[in-house]
Structure formats: structure tokens, C-alpha cells
Amino acid sequence: MDNRDSRSVPATFTAGLAPLSRRGFLRASVLTGAALTSGCATLFVSREPPEELIHDHLSPEEARVATRFTEVLLPTEEHGLPSSTTVVPTVGNLDGMVGQMSPQTRELFALAFWVLEYRPMASFRFSRFTKLDDRRAQEYLVALQEGTFFERGLVTGLKSLVALNYWRDERTWPALDYHGPVTEQWGVRPLGNTPPPRTAQGRG
Amino acid sequence: MSRRRRRINMPRQGVPVTTARDVAQDPSRGRRFNIKTEVVVVGSGAAGSVVAHELARAGHEVLVLEAGRYYPSSQFTEHLGDTINEVYKDQASQLNSTADVLFVEGACIGGSTVIGACVMHRPPNSLLEGWSERHGLDQMTPEKLAPLYDEIGEEQFVHLNEAHEINATAHKVIQGCEHMGFRWRPVTRNVRRCALTGHCLAGCKPDRKMSALVTHLPWAVGYGAELYADTHVTRVRIENNRATGVDAVVRDPDTGDTVAEMRVDAQVVVSAGGAIQTPLLLQRSQAPDFSGELGRNLALQPFTQVLAEFPEELYGFRGALVGVQVDEFLESDGFLFYSALAEPEQLMAQGDQGVGADHINFMLRYKHLAGLNAFSIDDGRGSVSWDGGVNDGRQIIRWNPSRKEFNRIKQSASLAARIFFSAGAKRVYMPTYQRLEVDSVFDLDKTMDEVDYGLRGMYTFRSNSFSPQGTCRMGSERSRAVVNPNGELFDVAGLFVADASLFPEPMAAAPHWTVQVLAKHVARRIEARRSSLFI
Numbered sequence: 001m002d003n004r005d006s007r008s009v010p011a012t013f014t015a016g017l018a019p020l021s022r023r024g025f026l027r028a029s030v031l032t033g034a035a036l037t038s039g040c041a042t043l044f045v046s047r048e049p050p051e052e053l054i055h056d057h058l059s060p061e062e063a064r065v066a067t068r069f070t071e072v073l074l075p076t077e078e079h080g081l082p083s084s085t086t087v088v089p090t091v092g093n094l095d096g097m098v099g100q101m102s103p104q105t106r107e108l109f110a111l112a113f114w115v116l117e118y119r120p121m122a123s124f125r126f127s128r129f130t131k132l133d134d135r136r137a138q139e140y141l142v143a144l145q146e147g148t149f150f151e152r153g154l155v156t157g158l159k160s161l162v163a164l165n166y167w168r169d170e171r172t173w174p175a176l177d178y179h180g181p182v183t184e185q186w187g188v189r190p191l192g193n194t195p196p197p198r199t200a201q202g203r204g
Numbered sequence: 205m206s207r208r209r210r211r212i213n214m215p216r217q218g219v220p221v222t223t224a225r226d227v228a229q230d231p232s233r234g235r236r237f238n239i240k241t242e243v244v245v246v247g248s249g250a251a252g253s254v255v256a257h258e259l260a261r262a263g264h265e266v267l268v269l270e271a272g273r274y275y276p277s278s279q280f281t282e283h284l285g286d287t288i289n290e291v292y293k294d295q296a297s298q299l300n301s302t303a304d305v306l307f308v309e310g311a312c313i314g315g316s317t318v319i320g321a322c323v324m325h326r327p328p329n330s331l332l333e334g335w336s337e338r339h340g341l342d343q344m345t346p347e348k349l350a351p352l353y354d355e356i357g358e359e360q361f362v363h364l365n366e367a368h369e370i371n372a373t374a375h376k377v378i379q380g381c382e383h384m385g386f387r388w389r390p391v392t393r394n395v396r397r398c399a400l401t402g403h404c405l406a407g408c409k410p411d412r413k414m415s416a417l418v419t420h421l422p423w424a425v426g427y428g429a430e431l432y433a434d435t436h437v438t439r440v441r442i443e444n445n446r447a448t449g450v451d452a453v454v455r456d457p458d459t460g461d462t463v464a465e466m467r468v469d470a471q472v473v474v475s476a477g478g479a480i481q482t483p484l485l486l487q488r489s490q491a492p493d494f495s496g497e498l499g500r501n502l503a504l505q506p507f508t509q510v511l512a513e514f515p516e517e518l519y520g521f522r523g524a525l526v527g528v529q530v531d532e533f534l535e536s537d538g539f540l541f542y543s544a545l546a547e548p549e550q551l552m553a554q555g556d557q558g559v560g561a562d563h564i565n566f567m568l569r570y571k572h573l574a575g576l577n578a579f580s581i582d583d584g585r586g587s588v589s590w591d592g593g594v595n596d597g598r599q600i601i602r603w604n605p606s607r608k609e610f611n612r613i614k615q616s617a618s619l620a621a622r623i624f625f626s627a628g629a630k631r632v633y634m635p636t637y638q639r640l641e642v643d644s645v646f647d648l649d650k651t652m653d654e655v656d657y658g659l660r661g662m663y664t665f666r667s668n669s670f671s672p673q674g675t676c677r678m679g680s681e682r683s684r685a686v687v688n689p690n691g692e693l694f695d696v697a698g699l700f701v702a703d704a705s706l707f708p709e710p711m712a713a714a715p716h717w718t719v720q721v722l723a724k725h726v727a728r729r730i731e732a733r734r735s736s737l738f739i
Contacts, residue, residue: 168285
């Protein structure tokens with residue numbers, strides 16, 4: 001097994017990002033932002049995220065991006081699952097999580113959503129992510145997943161957070177045949193604290 | 205307080221803990237209060253709980269301070285998502301500086317023992333012999349540590365998994381290993397009459413897991429130890445090369461607001477917050493660092509999870525979380541594999557990278573999945589540092605794989621995939637940041653070649669660490685180690701380290717058992733020197 005960069009990504013995966021190569025200057029600037037999003041402060045000059053994006057919880061713009069991201073990632077109603085936007089409070093759960101984030105993680109999170117929203121400006125005719133139709137929005141996310149290392153990091157991180165905040169809801173579990181909590185249902189008796197051990201020095 | 209405490213009855217369930225709410229509601233304490241004790245232990249997890257029990261049993265006044273909240277097992281919900289919010293450090297988003305390696309750590313009374321998978325692994329003798337020979341640790345030979353391993357084994361109900369503790373995921377791993385000719389065996393776990401709920405990562409509601417919550421902490425309390433939750437130790441006070449206590453802040457666990465400031469005067473300080481938090485505390489305290497090794501030599505024992513899809517319904521998430529291990533490559537390559545598939549939320553940390561219908565269809569195949577966690581040894585090249593002031597600084601964890609470490613991670617993930625294909629998997633999801641799914645073992649090498657080392661190995665494999673280690677390494681030479689063979693800092697009398705920071709070299713085995721053994725060793729060395737350490 002070697003480590004040569006022999007990757008050959010099918011054209012359909014990268015189609016969404018194709019125009020980007022013709023706008024090298026935009027790519028450089030946006031990708032630098034993405035790299036910072038990914039926490040690469042040790043490699044690049046540190047830059048503060050846009051000040052208006054730093055709040056205790058999701059800002060209105062972040063909530064809008066998060067909602068659109070949720071719709072594209074989790075088109076649940078098409079699969080007979082509880083809606084990821086109107087039934088399961090995916091973005092609400094995310095908001096609660098954001099409220100407990102450390103300042104550093106919060107900064108990264110804010111910048112990640114900013115980059116997600118504005119990154120398509122360079123490759124989708126100056127459109128924001130939230131303005132893309134369903135097909136283009138999905139193409140965009142797939143293209144990010146197959147993109148450069150920091151694009152992969154960006155979309156993977158956001159996807160994990162959003163998906164976690166959907167699948168954590170027990171209303172989604174019947175479709176998975178997942179049992180959920182069982183101790184009370186099974187009548188398992190808690191054993192309580194363990195008796196102190198017998199040792200060479202005597203019990204306890 | 206009297207010097208020797210009378211033994212009191214151990215609570216049957218739960219542990220008496222002073223929380224931020226208790227402090228806020230007690231007007232006699234005020235916004236600043238002092239406590240005097242003989243021993244203060246920082247951290248209540250695998251190491252801190254053992255130290256607290258040992259020293260309380262020996263008759264010392266012991267105070268345990270834990271930064272996380274108290275989350276008793278009676279309140280466990282068996283919802284992993286809720287648990288992540290409540291008791292995982294940074295809601296399970298503690299990351300390295302490039303934000304591509306996840307450090308999973310418990311932040312609660314009982315620490316990571318509350319959310320661990322119960323795996324107890326006694327390392328091979330060759331590892332301890334190496335530590336002993338290369339670092340002048342005469343007390344660390346297999347023969348001398350054997351009684352401590354046995355003691356912990358008895359205390360923790362460590363046993364080899366029985367047949368009913370081997371679930372469908374584990375059976376697939378066994379099947380694959382049998383076809384490949386790889387050595388496997390049931391895992392040894394610290395669990396008493398496992399109820400097979402499959403909720404190890406969300407805390408064991410029926411108290412079957414031998415976490416510190418139901419073992420060493422209530423035992424320590426039985427001897428009079430006191431516990432504080434929500435109490436973040438900001439620094440160790442050091443005067444004239446002697447530890448004299450700690451300063452701490454009591455914070456509301458929900459808002460982060462400061463409730464009170466605490467000053468503890470103690471004759472012995474034991475840091476047991478783990479290999480990330482302990483060096484940070486010592487750095488904030490400006491502890492002398494003659495060797496320059498404080499916070500360095502961080503090893504992760506990184507692991508990835510390879511998921512496999514089988515044609516039949518496995519329900520591989522039911523039953524004991526970890527069933528078998530594959531140790532064929534432990535001593536030759538430093539690889540160790542554990543069967544495991546947890547709650548649906550856990551799948552977000554690994555595997556699938558689809559969007560839309562792809563993602564949903566992946567999740568709908570959950571009952572067809574099996575998981576194998578592939579651990580590989582790393583070289584201990586990482587570091588942990590505190591940047592900024594005591595109260596407003598931040599932690600920085602630096603670790604990215606070298607090419608050699610990257611290749612080990614890749615090789616271990618490939619081996620896990622081969623095991624599953626040999627067991628009949630129809631598809632394997634590789635734990636990479638790019639989307640890689642393999643439908644045949646014959647495509648595996650070609651597919652794995654697509655994972656390029658790139659820039660410092662960043663955003664290649666979705667690596668995690670449950671077991672950081674080595675950041676305050678133990679040794680006999682002051683120029684090479686942070687603490688001496690007793691666990692005491694070379695240049696600060698009365699300041700001890702008792703957690704995985706002590707490991708002088710990275711270990712490939714799961715470290716929990718060894719951490720508890722070292723904690724017991726340090727506690728016994730403190731007690732052996734009681735005439736010089738305690739007034």
C-alpha cells in the first residue's frame with residue numbers, strides 16, 4: 001500500500017466546484033478562511049472571525065444557514081421519517097449545544113457557518129448556500145466532501161453536529177429498530193454502590 | 205477535623221457531593237472560603253478515586269475536587285445525546301489545534317470511568333520491563349506491579365467476557381479472525397453482572413459498570429473523604445519548592461458563572477486530572493520544569509472505527525458494547541482492535557459521509573452494521589500547553605500524525621476492513637474525512653491508496669483518543685522526566701501526579717488498569733513517606 005495521491009474523483013462529485021478553478025483568487029481567499037475554520041491556526045496567520053457572528057447562541061443568519069443545511073442533509077420526510085425541521089428540533093438542539101460551547105469552539109463554529117454560506121460565491125454564480133436550490137445545494141455539499149482537506153474537515157464537522165442533533169431524538173429510533181433506553185423497561189435492578197473489596201489489609 | 209477519621213457507613217447508592225448549588229445556598233461560606241485538609245486530590249476519575257480511597261483508608265483527611273458536575277447514575281437517561289451535553293468534556297468536542305482529532309473525556313464526578321467501555325487490559329510484561337529498564341523505574345517491573353494489578357482486578361470485578369457478553373458485532377469479528385487466522389480473545393472488563401443494556405457510553409444506569417461512581421469514590425467517602433463537584437482548580441500554590449495547597453473556582457455547571465472562590469491548604473497535592481488536564485494545571489501553576497518535558501511526549505493511542513454492513517440484520521448495537529479484542533498485532537505492530545457498535549448518535553463520529561438520501565439510507569441500515577475500533581500506537585510526539593493567563597487562557601493540544609503514524613493508522617483500519625470482509629461484509633465504510641466505501645476486499649488496497657498523507661496528515665483519518673498519556677513522564681533522571689519514581693515532581697515536595705501523564709513511553713494496551721495501578725503505587729509511596737510529608 002502506498003501513499004501516492006492517486007485519487008481520481010468521479011466528475012459528478014466535483015461538478016459543483018468546477019468553476020472554482022477559473023477563479024483562483026477567490027479560491028485562495030475562501031480556502032484560507034476555510035483553513036482557519038478548520039482550526040489550522042498553527043499553520044496560517046490567525047484571523048478573527050467576523051465580529052457579528054459571535055454570540056452566545058445561534059445568530060439569525062447562523063440559524064438560517066443551519067436550517068438550510070439540515071434540510072439538505074436530512075430530507076427526512078421523503079423517507080417517512082419525522083421531519084428534521086418541523087418535528088425534531090434539530091436546529092433548536094444545535095442551538096442548545098452552541099450555548100454550552102467553549103469560546104474557541106464557538107469561534108470555529110461561527111466561522112464554519114460563515115464559510116459554508118459564502119463559499120459558493122466562488123463557484124455557484126455568486127449565490128449563497130441558502131439561495132441554492134435543493135439539487136445544487138446537495139451537489140455543493142458532496143463537492144465539499146470530496147474537496148481539499150480543509151473543505152472535508154469543514155463539512156464533516158458541521159454534518160456531524162447537525163446529524164447528531166437529529167438522530168439523538170427518540171422519535172427517529174423506531175425507523176432504525178433501535179431499542180433506546182431499556183433499564184426501566186426491562187426492570188433491571190440497580191446494584192448501587194459496590195461493597196468494599198477484601199484485601200490483604202482486611203475488608204475495605 | 206481530626207487527624208484520623210472514624211470510618212462511617214458507606215452510602216448504598218450515590219455519593220455525597222458538595223455542588224455549586226450547595227455552595228451558593230450556604231451563606232456561611234460567602235464568595236470566598238478556605239478549607240484545610242491533609243491531602244487534596246484534583247480529579248475524581250480512574251486515578252483520583254483510587255488515590256482518595258487509598259489515602260482516606262490510611263487515615264488521612266482527603267478532599268477531592270472535580271471540575272465536572274455530579275451526575276448520579278439514578279439520573280442517567282440512556283440517551284447518548286443527553287449524556288454528551290451533561291458529562292462529556294466540551295460536549296465531546298475537545299479537539300487538537302487543527303480540529304481533526306477528537307479527545308473524548310468525561311467531565312463529571314467519576315471522570316471517564318463513567319462513560320468508558322469497561323475495557324481492562326493488562327499490558328504485556330515486555331512493556332513494563334521496557335519502562336523499568338529505560339527509565340530507571342525499579343518499582344515498575346512486572347513482578348513488583350503484579351500484586352497491584354491483582355488488587356485492582358479484584359476491586360474492579362475484572363473478568364473475561366462470558367458467552368452472553370459476546371454480541372453479534374463481536375461474533376462477526378470472531379468469524380473474520382477465524383478465517384484470517386488472527387488471534388482474538390474475549391475482552392476483560394470491569395463490570396459486575398452486566399445487564400447488557402448496550403449503554404456504556406451513556407453511563408451505566410443499573411450500576412453494573414465498576415466506574416469510580418460506585419467503587420473507589422463511595423469507599424473513600426466511607427473513610428471520610430469529601431468530594432466537591434463543579435470545582436475547577438486554577439493553580440497549585442507552591443512556596444519554597446513545597447506544595448501548600450490549591451486555588452479553585454466553583455462554577456455553576458449550567459451557566460459557567462463563578463459561584464465562589466476556594467482556597468485549600470493541604471500538605472500533599474495530587475494531580476489526577478488525566479494527561480491533558482494535569483500538565484495544564486502544572487503549567488498554570490508555574491511548576492519548575494527542569495527537564496523541559498512538562499506537557500510534552502503526548503501520546504494518543506489514536507483509534508478509528510471501521511463500520512461494516514452485512515446482508516443480514518445483526519442488531520450489533522445490542523448487548524455488551526465491547527465483546528472481543530484482536531491482539532494478533534499488539535506486540536509486533538502496536539495494533540489492537542475492539543469490537544464495538546454503540547448508539548445511533550455514535551455513528552456521527554465515524555464512517556458515513558453521505559448527504560441527503562445517501563446519509564439517511566446509511567442510517568436505516570444501522571441494524572445491519574458492525575463496528576471494529578482500530579487502535580494503533582503512536583510515538584508520543586504531541587504536546588499540551590496553556591496559553592494565556594491563569595483565568596483567561598486556553599488549552600492547546602498539538603498532535604498530528606507523522607507519516608509513520610499515519611501509515612499505522614491506515615494499516616490498522618485496513619486490517620479491520622479485511623476482518624469484516626472475511627466475515628462476509630458486503631460493504632465497509634472507511635473512517636476517513638473523504639467518503640470511502642469499499643464493496644470488495646479486492647478493491648481495498650486501491651481505495652486506501654486514495655488516502656494521501658497530504659499536509660501533516662490533517663483531515664485524513666477521523667481519529668479519536670480515549671487514552672492520552674505521557675505528558676508528565678515518570679523516571680529516575682531529573683533531566684529526562686517530570687516526576688520521580690514516587691510520582692512526585694522533582695523540584696516540588698508534596699506535589700504528586702497519579703494519572704496517565706506518568707506513562708514514560710506510549711503503550712499499545714488500553715491504559716485504564718495500568719492507570720489505576722500507578723495511582724495505587726503513588727498513594728502507597730505517599731503513605732510510606734507520611735512522616736516527612738505530613739506534620
